[in-house]
Amino acid sequence: MNQDEQKRAAAHAAIQHIPAGCIVGVGTGSTANYFIDALADIRSRIDGAIASSEATARRLSGHGIEVMDLNNVDELPLYVDGADEITSHLHMIKGGGGALTREKVVAAVAKKFICIADQSKLVDVLGKFPLPVEVIPMARGYVAREIIRLGGQPMLRQGFTTDNGNVILDVHGLQILNPIELETELNQITGIVTNGLFARRPADLLLLGSEGGVRTIVI
């Protein structure tokens, strides 16, 4: 299977994990798009979906899947999303598509987080993929200086505004040996809305598309 086929296979495997009659949290990106397309086939079996971005909301609606407001939902049994990098501890870097804040909110609410990814996303150490950090525009300079103090090289994502009206700094040059510690440290910097480390709330299960089929990895 090539990379796209691996993404599609992982996305289709996630469909088997959806309890009947539930609301499903849906991520953002090309792998999540395969999941949305597969979800369309079983839309009569779910009550609706929570979208992690405007793009995902549009794709869900286009398939006739009801998009609900997270504030009107008491329980979210499942969230399915891709990742830019993931370790065997199921710690992730996310935000390549810039949707990290809403993704982190939906992941926080969800009882179970299933990550769907192709083989290339599985890494021993996070950080080769630049870490996305969503920043309030007026704090961009200050946050960049604080990140440099921590050893990273922040680069402004050019021409990009998040769904929340903020900017993204992509942080290069990090070798993230302790993702929980760095996620916590970045959370303390005033002006950062969210950082793309998903380690304090990791995935619960990884469906990894590989050349030989879909592997299931749990911690």
Ligand code: 5RP
């Ligand atoms: C978007 C994300 C995506 O999950 C991540 O970028 C992976 O994308 P893709 O499935 O296209 O490889 O975090 O903000």
